[in-house]
Amino acid sequence: MPDFKAFLSALKDGVKGLITRTLAEHGEAAGKDANAFLEKTRADLERWTKQLAEGALTKDDFAFLVKGKADLAEMEALKQAGLALVRVDQFRKSVFDLVVGTATKMFVKV
Amino acid sequence: MNPQVLRPRHPAAPALRRFSPAVVLTILLAPIVTTCAPTISQFSPIAYEQATSLKVDAQALMSKATQPYANHEEAVTALTLRVAKAYEFARGRRRNAISARQWEILADSSRNLLGGFLARWKRESTLSATFVTEAKGVVADAFDTIIGLESGKLKPDNVK
Numbered sequence A: 001m002p003d004f005k006a007f008l009s010a011l012k013d014g015v016k017g018l019i020t021r022t023l024a025e026h027g028e029a030a031g032k033d034a035n036a037f038l039e040k041t042r043a044d045l046e047r048w049t050k051q052l053a054e055g056a057l058t059k060d061d062f063a064f065l066v067k068g069k070a071d072l073a074e075m076e077a078l079k080q081a082g083l084a085l086v087r088v089d090q091f092r093k094s095v096f097d098l099v100v101g102t103a104t105k106m107f108v109k110v
Numbered sequence B: 001m002n003p004q005v006l007r008p009r010h011p012a013a014p015a016l017r018r019f020s021p022a023v024v025l026t027i028l029l030a031p032i033v034t035t036c037a038p039t040i041s042q043f044s045p046i047a048y049e050q051a052t053s054l055k056v057d058a059q060a061l062m063s064k065a066t067q068p069y070a071n072h073e074e075a076v077t078a079l080t081l082r083v084a085k086a087y088e089f090a091r092g093r094r095r096n097a098i099s100a101r102q103w104e105i106l107a108d109s110s111r112n113l114l115g116g117f118l119a120r121w122k123r124e125s126t127l128s129a130t131f132v133t134e135a136k137g138v139v140a141d142a143f144d145t146i147i148g149l150e151s152g153k154l155k156p157d158n159v160k
Helices: A004-054 A059-107 B013-017 B021-034 B045-066 B069-092 B097-107 B114-124 B129-152
Strands: none
Touching (some): B114 B129
C-alpha cells in the first residue's frame, strides 16, 4: 500500500498546479476587462468633451454622463469582485476533487 | 545524536496508527467537505433572463425620452416596478449581495444610471437626442456588468 508521504507529495504537486492555473486565468480575464473598460471610458470622454464644446451636450448632460461612468466603474468593480469569488469556489472544488481523486487512485483497490 | 529523539510527535499519533488509511482520510477530508459551501450564489437562469430582458426594454424606453415624459409615464412606472422586482429577487437569493448591490446602483434615482435617467426625464420632460444616445450606452454597459457576473457564476452542474 502506498504511504501517506507519497500521497501528500502527489497532493502538493497537484495543488501547486491548481494555484498557478487559477491565478493566471483570473489575472488574464480581469486584466482584459479592466483594459476594455479604460479604453471605452477614454473614447467616451473624448467624444463627450467634443459634443460639449460643439453644444450638442449641455454642461448638465456632460456632468450626468461622467457621474454615470463613475457609477458604472463601481458596478464593474462589483462584477470583478463577484467573479473572483466564483474563482475561489472553483478552486475549492478542484482541491476537493484532487484530494478525492488522488486518494482513490492511491489507496482504493479496484 | 539520534534525530528520532528530537522529532516532536503529535499526541494523537499512536491512536491514529490504529485506524486504516480510509478512516484517516475521512478525518482529513471532513473539514474540506464541510467548508465547501459556495462563497457566491450559483447561476440563476431566472436572474439572467430578468437582466437581459430588462436591458432590452430599458433601452427601448430610453429612446423615447426625446418625447414628453407625460406620454410615457405608465411605461416608466411599469419598467421601474420590474427593475424593483429584479432587485428584490437578487436580494432574496443567498450569498447574492454583490448582484443585489449592482441592481441597487442601477435603479437608484439619485445616481446617474437608469434610475437617475428616468428621474431626470421626469424632471425636464424631454431630453436631447445626443444625451439620450450617450446615456443609453452607459446604461447598457451597466446592465452588462450584471449579466456578466450572473453568466460567470458556476452552473449547478459544475458545483456537484
